[in-house]
Amino acid sequence: MSIVLIAEQILNGLQLGVMLFLMAAGLTLIFGVMGLINLAHGSLYMIGAFACAGIASATGSFWLGLLAGLSAAAAAGAIVELAVIRRLYNRDHLDQVLATFALILVFSEGTRWVFGSFPLYLTPPEVLEGTVTLPGGIIYSRFRLAIIVAGLAVAGGLFLLIGKTLLGVRIRAGECDREMIAALGVNIGILYTLVFALGAGLAGLAGAMVGSIQSVQVGMGEPVLILAFVVIVIGGIGSVAGAFVGSILVGMADTLGRFLFPVFFGTFMDPSSAMSVGSALASMLIYLLMAAVLVFRPQGLFGHVGA
Amino acid sequence: MDWIRKMKKIAVALTTVAAMALPAIAHANSLKVGMITTLSGGGASLGVDVRDGFLLAVKQSNNPNIEVVVEDDQRKPDVAVQLADKLIQSDKADVLTGIIWSNLALAVVPSVVNQGKFYLSPNAGPSALAGNLCHENYFNVAWQNDNLHEAAGAYANTAGLARPYLVAPNYPAGKDALNGFKRFFEGEVVQSHYTRLGQDDYAAELALIRATDADSIFFFLPGGMGIAFLKQFAQSGIDLPLLGPAFSFDQGILQAVGEAAIGVKNTSQWSKDLDNEANIGFVAAFQAEYGRLPSLYASQGYDTANLLISALANAEVSDADAFRAALKAAEFDSVRGDFSFAANHHPVQDIYVREVVKEGDILTNRIVALAMEDRSNAFVNDCSM
Numbered sequence: 001m002s003i004v005l006i007a008e009q010i011l012n013g014l015q016l017g018v019m020l021f022l023m024a025a026g027l028t029l030i031f032g033v034m035g036l037i038n039l040a041h042g043s044l045y046m047i048g049a050f051a052c053a054g055i056a057s058a059t060g061s062f063w064l065g066l067l068a069g070l071s072a073a074a075a076a077g078a079i080v081e082l083a084v085i086r087r088l089y090n091r092d093h094l095d096q097v098l099a100t101f102a103l104i105l106v107f108s109e110g111t112r113w114v115f116g117s118f119p120l121y122l123t124p125p126e127v128l129e130g131t132v133t134l135p136g137g138i139i140y141s142r143f144r145l146a147i148i149v150a151g152l153a154v155a156g157g158l159f160l161l162i163g164k165t166l167l168g169v170r171i172r173a174g175e176c177d178r179e180m181i182a183a184l185g186v187n188i189g190i191l192y193t194l195v196f197a198l199g200a201g202l203a204g205l206a207g208a209m210v211g212s213i214q215s216v217q218v219g220m221g222e223p224v225l226i227l228a229f230v231v232i233v234i235g236g237i238g239s240v241a242g243a244f245v246g247s248i249l250v251g252m253a254d255t256l257g258r259f260l261f262p263v264f265f266g267t268f269m270d271p272s273s274a275m276s277v278g279s280a281l282a283s284m285l286i287y288l289l290m291a292a293v294l295v296f297r298p299q300g301l302f303g304h305v306g307a
Numbered sequence: 308m309d310w311i312r313k314m315k316k317i318a319v320a321l322t323t324v325a326a327m328a329l330p331a332i333a334h335a336n337s338l339k340v341g342m343i344t345t346l347s348g349g350g351a352s353l354g355v356d357v358r359d360g361f362l363l364a365v366k367q368s369n370n371p372n373i374e375v376v377v378e379d380d381q382r383k384p385d386v387a388v389q390l391a392d393k394l395i396q397s398d399k400a401d402v403l404t405g406i407i408w409s410n411l412a413l414a415v416v417p418s419v420v421n422q423g424k425f426y427l428s429p430n431a432g433p434s435a436l437a438g439n440l441c442h443e444n445y446f447n448v449a450w451q452n453d454n455l456h457e458a459a460g461a462y463a464n465t466a467g468l469a470r471p472y473l474v475a476p477n478y479p480a481g482k483d484a485l486n487g488f489k490r491f492f493e494g495e496v497v498q499s500h501y502t503r504l505g506q507d508d509y510a511a512e513l514a515l516i517r518a519t520d521a522d523s524i525f526f527f528l529p530g531g532m533g534i535a536f537l538k539q540f541a542q543s544g545i546d547l548p549l550l551g552p553a554f555s556f557d558q559g560i561l562q563a564v565g566e567a568a569i570g571v572k573n574t575s576q577w578s579k580d581l582d583n584e585a586n587i588g589f590v591a592a593f594q595a596e597y598g599r600l601p602s603l604y605a606s607q608g609y610d611t612a613n614l615l616i617s618a619l620a621n622a623e624v625s626d627a628d629a630f631r632a633a634l635k636a637a638e639f640d641s642v643r644g645d646f647s648f649a650a651n652h653h654p655v656q657d658i659y660v661r662e663v664v665k666e667g668d669i670l671t672n673r674i675v676a677l678a679m680e681d682r683s684n685a686f687v688n689d690c691s692m
Contacts, residue, residue, distance in 0.1 A: 005518045012510035109347065117351040119534055119563035124542070131544035139517070141542040144510065213538050214507045215531030215563060219348055223505055258502075258511045276501055279477055283503040 007138050009259045010252070015144045017251025018151025022206035023228040024235070024243040025158060026199025032238030033174040033195050036085060037093050039100040041203055041228065042221025043107035048073040048204025049211030049220060050111055053122035062125035066208050073204020074197045081196035086189075104222070112218050119217040147209050154202065155244055162240060171195060175238060230286055234293045236303025245301060250286050257282035336623045337372035340615065341394030343387050343415065344405035346379035350530055352559045353407045353604050354379075357429045360608030361404070363589075363596055368616045376400065382407075384414040391415045395424055401624040402427060404611055407604075409433040409452060409480050413440075420444040423627065425634070429611040430604060434483060437653050438689030444627075446634055446652045448611040450576055451684035452480055455552035456487030458574040458658035458678035459525055463550060465676075466572070469494040471550070472521035474512060474536070476528065477501035484527035484552070490685065497521040502528075507535040513543045523547055529554045534563050541567035548572070553672075556663055558602035561670040568663045568670060576654070577606040577643050578661050578674045585640035600671060606642050613639040649683040651690035658682050 027041050051072035056065030080103065088096045124143040132142045162168035170191055173181045182188040207221070214220070231250050235242025262278030269277065293300065342361065345354035358377055365373050376398050380387040387406065394400040402425040406412045412431035419426045420442040428436075428447040436442075437451045463471060473488060473496055475481035485499050497519050500512060516524060524547050528536050533555030540549070553575035561568055579590055579600060589609055593601040601609075617639035622629035637647055647655045658679045661672035 002518065005514060008514045008517075009511055012514060015510065016508060112347070112351065117346075117355050118559050119352070119531060121563045121565050123538065123565050123567075130542070139544055141510075141539075141544070143542055213535065213542060215534035215538075215560075217531050217534075217563075218351070220507075220531065223507065255511045259515065272499055275499060276477070279501045279503070283477070 004136060004138050007136065008140060009255055011138070011140055011144070011148070013252035013255035014248065015148050015151075015251070016255055017248035018148055018155065019206055019210055020224075020227055020231050020251055021155055021244050021247035022151060022202045023224055024231040024247050025155075025240055026202045027225075027228050028232045028235070028238055028240060028243045029171070029195055030199050031232070032240075033171055033178075034085075034089055034192055035178075036088060037096050037100065038085070038199075039097060039225065040080065040103035040107065041199070042223075042225030043104050044073045044077055044200040044203040044221070045207035045224055046107065046111060046218070046221040047076050048207030049122065049216045050115055050120065051204070052208035052211055053120040053216045054115070056122060057120070062123075062212070065122070066205070069208030069211075070201050070205045073207065074201035076204075077200020078193050078197040080200075081193050085196065086192070089192075108218050115218075117218070119215050122211045122216050124212045141213075143213060150209065154205070158202075158240065167191075167194065227286070230290050232300070234290055234300060236300025238304075239300070239302040242300055242302030249289065253285050253289050254282070257285040261285075336619050338374070338402065338615070338619050338624050339398065339400045340373065340375045341391070341398060341400030341403045342375055342377045342405035343380050343390045343394070343403065343411075344377070345382045345407050346377075348382050350382050350407060353430070353530075354405070356559060356602045356604035357405060357407065357608035357611075359597055360593065360601065360605035360610075361429065361612040363593055363605075364609045364612030364616065366596075367592065368612075370616060370619070373616070373619070377405075380406070380411060382411070384411050387411045387415050388418070391419055395419065395422060401425065402615060404429055404615075406431055412436065416440075416445055417442070425624075425627075425630070427611050427615060427634075429607045432653065433479070434686055437651050437684055438686035439691075441651045441686075441690035441692055443631060443652075443692060446614070446648065447654065448614055449607045449654070450656075451653045451686065452483050453487030453490070453685060454576070454658060454682055455554075455574045456484045456527060457490050457685075458660070458682065459550050459552060460488040460490060460492035462572070462574060462660050462676065462678040463488075463523070463525070464491070464493050466550075468523040468548065468550065470497050470521050471523045471525045472497045472516050472519060472547075473499045474509075474524065474526040474528065475499075475501060476504040476506070476532065478504045481527060488525055502532075505532065507531060509536050509539050513539060513545060516547070517543070517545050521547065523550060525550045526555070527552055530560070534560055537564045537567045537571075550574075553577075553603050553661065556661070556672060557604070558600045558671065559604070561663065561672075565670070566665075569665060571663045572675070573661050573663070573672070574658055574678050575603055575661050575672070576656050576658050577603050578659060578672050580673050581642065581644060581659075583640075583642070583644045586642040586644075589642045600669065610639070610641050610643070610646070613641070645681070649687050650692055651684070651687050652692070653684050653686075655681050655683045 030038050048069035052065035052069030055068035056062050128143040128146050131139050231246040235246030261282045262275045265274035265278045378390045403419050404427040407430045409431040416426050425444045430449050432447045432451040473485050475484045549571045551573050553573045556573040618633035622633040624630050649655050659674045660676040660678045662675045
């Protein structure tokens with residue numbers, strides 16, 4: 001096992017982590033500001049990927065597709081917030097879960113109706129094809145490196161937005177006390193729609209980028225949604241910083257677990273059973289991590305007690 | 308325009324029902340088929356193809372006495388079991404078919420055949436149903452699950468691939484796949500790597516493959532998993548020949564994989580360019596009817612329906628023994644060419660090696676070699692029939 005291989009796997013973990021952050025950031029913002037559990041967040045990810053694939057194949061430009069993915073998901077998010085979600089803020093979480101689950105079914109079958117049952121073609125733009133050799137002789141996929149850079153840039157932008165702008169102040173105020181900021185004259189309706197569209201846009205961006213190296217098909221959002229929930233439980237529900245740390249932790253744990261567990265069990269077992277025990281344990285690892293966090297810090301790493 | 312086709316199908320079904328109500332032909336051999344297949348969710352493209360192939364053959368037969376009731380199992384075993392009960396008890400279906408996934412087939416088939424109904428599998432072929440759970444009323448018209456993997460192992464010997472790295476999902480069909488590959492393979496397997504079922508990121512696995520001295524990769528990753536693997540393989544800069552069963556290179560998903568798939572060898576019992584009269588007619592009729600090229604799954608649905616139609620021409624379904632003998636005889640023109648049933652009612656057929664090529668703008672497969680001739684399956688002796 002060489003240093004180069006370990007370095008490549010760390011990059012892979014980081015790439016999975018920043019991708020998860022784009023999903024988890026929206027999920028945690030929406031929960032933090034509006035107190036809403038949005039199961040349909042994975043559908044917005046799917047919409048981003050389908051819009052990107054559709055526009056990219058119609059225009060031949062991946063970049064237009066990426067823009068379309070981001071804006072289609074943001075628009076879908078805003079529409080859903082205005083039409084459905086708005087009515088759910090005062091309901092309990094079970095009603096929200098039921099309604100947003102219904103939205104998953106509506107979006108999935110709607111997408112099938114428009115695009116058909118077969119997976120769509122989406123591939124990275126030519127400038128990002130192939131590999132690049134990093135210092136130390138690490139051969140790494142150009143596109144994955146671009147995802148890492150783009151994800152970190154979006155994370156930086158999001159922290160600036162929340163920490164340094166008026167909208168950010170309102171978002172933070174909304175997380176603390178929803179009724180008070182409405183009483184202070186902030187148009188809470190517009191704020192909610194904006195936050196929802198922002199979260200949806202980030203999910204759409206993730207879907208468009210990841211769709212280029214995975215399969216663009218109906219139902220692609222739900223597995224990612226589950227991971228994103230694991231991330232925000234680990235990071236602390238409502239905390240964007242927690243979502244970031246949680247994402248990187250989950251990305252690293254999942255990738256390195258898949259890589260190192262078989263090697264570790266291989267030191268005292270025969271190769272084929274080491275592989276099957278190792279890969280079985282690796283697929284549980286992030287849930288074990290979540291369970292451990294819940295035992296020792298139930299509010300999550302960055303959560304507030306009683307939040 | 309999927310909904311137009313759906314409307315057409317409903318219209319066809321209604322006409323069929325109306326025709327059956329006519330007393331003049333009430334004595335002819337009539338047959339009710341219950342199809343349980345996956346029409347929504349992630350695996351829907353497979354079910355859609357099986358259904359379309361099946362309905363095309365029924366339509367071509369011009370036989371007004373065949374009625375098909377199609378139901379969507381959503382890829383859920385519990386839903387499939389309920390649908391089977393409904394189709395048998397309230398729709399009074401004589402024959403059931405359509406299931407795509409092995410876990411659903413295992414949940415449904417034993418109870419269906421024990422109620423005296425027939426089941427014809429157009430896709431799933433789990434080893435249990437070929438071995439100790441085999442049944443006189445169960446016929447598999449596709450393959451036993453191991454077949455295409457066995458053929459890949461046999462082909463690897465002749466192609467001089469000595470040190471393959473094997474990848475499959477960690478679930479029963481994945482283990483069957485790698486065992487199937489090893490059954491006839493004589494070289495040295497570098498690693499049998501089991502990944503999570505439904506995994507869609509293979510960065511960690513590809514990095515490991517790069518670090519070994521493997522000379523080729525064999526993978527069984529059906530559906531979206533295979534699309535993701537191939538795209539990421541193409542981005543990884545690893546330069547090794549790929550080999551796999553046809554499922555990841557099928558007509559339905561090739562366009563989604565794109566140029567990354569060109570040149571990949573895959574094993575299949577069917578190909579669009581198989582040169583026999585039935586297949587040439589099938590490919591042309593399928594394109595005319597649905598506006599797309601048929602897939603392996605469509606060919607299996609089509610063969611399943613034609614087997615059923617051939618049996619109905621020779622026996623009535625009410626006479627179970629005669630109908631079973633007529634099915635077993637398999638007197639239909641399979642799009643695969645030669646086709647017969649082994650003692651455990653699974654196909655004996657040739658399995659080919661195909662290569663992914665580009666014809667105009669369309670990615671498709673062409674046959675490059677014969678991998679195994681008249682292949683039966685490894686479980687005939689475990690079956691008491």
